[in-house]
Amino acid sequence: MEKTKWTVDAAHSSLEFVVKHMMMSKAKGVFNDFDATIEADPENLEGAEVEFTINVNSIDTRNEARDNHLQSADFFDVENHPTITFKATNITKKSEGNYDVTGDFTIRGTTKPVTFDVTLEGLHKDPMSGNQVAGFSGSGKISRKEFGLTWNAALETGGVLVGDEVKINIEIEAHKQA
Numbered sequence: 001m002e003k004t005k006w007t008v009d010a011a012h013s014s015l016e017f018v019v020k021h022m023m024m025s026k027a028k029g030v031f032n033d034f035d036a037t038i039e040a041d042p043e044n045l046e047g048a049e050v051e052f053t054i055n056v057n058s059i060d061t062r063n064e065a066r067d068n069h070l071q072s073a074d075f076f077d078v079e080n081h082p083t084i085t086f087k088a089t090n091i092t093k094k095s096e097g098n099y100d101v102t103g104d105f106t107i108r109g110t111t112k113p114v115t116f117d118v119t120l121e122g123l124h125k126d127p128m129s130g131n132q133v134a135g136f137s138g139s140g141k142i143s144r145k146e147f148g149l150t151w152n153a154a155l156e157t158g159g160v161l162v163g164d165e166v167k168i169n170i171e172i173e174a175h176k177q178a
Contacts, residue, residue, distance in 0.1 A: 003047065005177040006038040006134065012173035015054065019144070020163025027066075027162075031084075033058035038174055042123050042134040045099045050088040057082065074151040081108045089113070101138065107147035116140035116170070132176035141167045 015034050021027040033055035040048030056076045059067050071078040088103040097120040105114040121135035144150075144166050153161040 003039055003041045006040060006042070006174035007177055008034075008036045008038070009133075009173040009175055010034075012171075014169075014171045016169045018167045018169075020165070022161060023159040023163070027061060029059055029061035029067075029070075031055065031058050032060055036172070036174075042120055042136075042174075044093070045091050045101070045118070045120070046093055048088065048091055050086075050091075050101065050103070052084075052086040054084040055082065056084060075149050077108055086114070105142065105147075107142075108149065110147045112142070112146055114140055114142055116168070118170075126175070129175075131178070134174045134176075136170070136172040136174065138170040138172070139168065141165055 010033075013034075015031045016028065017030075018026050018028050031054045035053050037051045038048065040050065056078045057071065059070050059076070061067055061070070070076055073079070076084075085106045086103050088101050090100075090102045092100045092102075094100055094117075099118045100115050101118045102113055102115040104111050116138040117140065118136055118138040121137055123132065123134050125131070126133045143164050144162075145164050151162070
């Protein structure tokens with residue numbers, strides 16, 4: 001298959017994150033509004049062009065007060081940095097259908113290289129439209145402090161309220177553009 005343009009089907013895609021809370025449990029959330037520009041041969045992602053843009057205002061942790069705090073200058077500073085972006089710079093095939101996708105990840109104006117483990121979950125023809133559809137799963141992790149997300153609170157028993165490591169999970173359904 002040749003390299004073609006693909007669009008993300010938001011209804012069948014998700015972008016989730018997990019971070020330790022109080023050193024013992026996990027707080028989870030999603031970004032409900034994100035888009036990607038993908039130009040790729042899904043059967044061989046090496047050489048693909050991949051760019052993601054995430055609307056930080058779409059953060060949803062199922063707790064409005066926490067969402068508002070995450071949007072504030074203590075964390076994402078949405079007023080000055082309304083988006084998070086990722087642009088792939090290198091894609092290396094690890095095994096059949098499995099890749100390391102490294103790129104420039106930008107949060108709060110700070111850009112760092114981040115690598116995601118990405119798997120092609122399948123490639124099928126949509127029975128409704130007849131169009132080609134590809135499914136991808138990806139996971140990675142970042143240090144939030146490296147991106148200027150340093151707010152925290154000490155716990156009375158030792159440790160901190162919010163962990164540094166943030167795990168990111170991505171599920172993408174992409175449709176081949178006509």
